[in-house]
Amino acid sequence: MQLPPLDAIRVIDLTQFLSGPHCTQILADLGAEVIKIESPEGDLSRHIPPHFIGADSLYYMSVNRGKQSVCINLKSDEGRRIARDLISTADVVVDNFRPGVLTRLGLDHVELRAENPRLVWCSISGFGQDGPYRDKPAYDMIVQALSGGMSMTGEPGRASVRAGIPIGDLSAGMYAAIAISSALYRRGESGRGDYIDVSMLDCQVAMLSYQAAYYLFSGKVPGHQGSAHDSIPTYRGFRAAGGGELVVTANTDRMWQGLCRVLGREDLLADPRFATNLERFENRNVLLPELEAAFLSRRVEEWLPLLEAESIPTGVVNTLDQVMADPQVLHRELIVEMEGDDGASVRTIGNPLRFSDSAAPAAGYPPALGEDTRRILGGVLGLSDTDVDRLAAQGAVVAGAGGVAGR
Structure with a gap:
């Protein structure tokens, strides 16, 4: 029988919005049991407009599939006790509170890991658990700006823009999932867990990659990249006739020669300014207007087969409607439909x-707020319906209508 890679791993999810939920959704996709602990108000991302299915936003639904929701008031003594009891059963805890908040709530990772040495605890924050920015609030765009990545995004001569997807949040979530998986692997050898400190800013700076290496070597500060590459002038985007866009990655001499043939500009092959990639790079300000003018002579759909015939890697700049209808995306079954118990689907x-x-777990419909409170407190902690009702009356938890045996 095939099992998912993280089968039998229990994750307590103390996260909201995007970086943490993205991490725990990856863990759920890998087969972990993810128990999402939410306040009575719920994950704030449940309320983000403009699109909703019932009471919950599509933003929330996009990063919380395959999880279970337990609603606990961490501001109450009984609520904190229940949270501690759940953590005592866990393999992994993930939080994205600002540093120090959980300690003030009585959920200090040092104390709880001392009680459960096998526990892997990962804290995701804007700037990490130490340093001069430790207590500053951080959002995706702030981290994109501070990391330097935003200073390279946009067209030359125009204002910097953030990436079209929230890469500050998403990359932190991915790095956290990698670190957690690594810590679990090491725990299998040593029997001990770990504490992982993931900083969104650290992750974004790490993703500067060769641009950081270029600067550290040369001292030259890169500017806006547009759709170009800082090393290869024929690795870039071009506009075609009719307003379409495509990207071309002609990054070898063979590809350069094929590109000139496709464009009907064999004369460029005889120009000594463009004889090698280094010379093409040094003379890129002369070369690029020639290439841009040539690409404007045909439509995207005309260029693609010509470029592919010369084995030049190319692609259309797809809009999202085109992506969702792309035959490769459809073949890989990347679009999933999730159905809730009430018949709702997304x-x-x-x-x-x-x-x-x-095995790959089925894509579970994102949980309603507190949907699994009774079942988890009963199945994991052994509490009866009467116990859960008492806790709910005290304001320690918010419980759904179903009994402890199921929904």
Whole structure:
């Protein structure tokens, strides 16, 4: 029988919005049991406009599939006790509170890991658990700006823009999932867990990649990249006739020669200014207007087969409607439809990971607020319906209508 890679791993999810929920959704996609602890108000992302299914936003639904929701008031003594009891049963805890908040709530990772040495605890924050920015609030765009990545995004001569997707949040979530998986692997050898400190800013700075190496070597500060590449002038986007856009990655001499043939500009091959990639790079300000003018002579759909015939990697700059109808995306079944117990359904992007010898969990409909409180407190902590009703009356939890045996 095939099992998911993280089968039998229990994750207590103390996160909201995007960076933390993205991390725990990856873990759920890998087969972990993810128990999302929410306040009586719920994850704030449940309320983000403009699109809603029932009471919950599509924003929330896009990063919370396959989880279970337990609603606990961490401001109450009984609520904190219940949270501690759940954490004592866990393999992993993920939080994205600002540093120090959980300690003030009586959920200090040092104390709880001392009680459960096998526990892997990962804290995601804007700037990490130490340093001069430790207590500053951070959002995706702030981190994109501070990291330097935003200073390279946009067209030359125009204002900087943030990336079209929230890469500050998403990359922190992915790095956290990698770190957690690594800590679980090491725990299998040592028997001990770990504490992981993931900073959104650290992750974004790490993703500067070769641009950071270029600066540290040369001292030259890169500007807006537009759709170009800082090393290869024929690795870039071009506008075509009719307003369409495509990207071309002619990054070898063979591809350069093929590109000139496709464009009907064999004369460029005889120009000594463009004889090698280095010379093309040094003379890119002369070369690029020639290429841009040539690409404007045909439509995107005319260029693609010509470029592919010369084995030049190319692609259309797709809009989202084109992506969702793309035959490769459809073949890989990246769009999933999730159905709730009440008959509601929502389509979103599913798990991109494929394993040949491991099962993939079905995409579970994101939980309603407190939907699983009774079942989890009964099945994991052994509380009866009467116990849960008492806790609910005290304001320690918010419980759904179903009994402890199921929904």
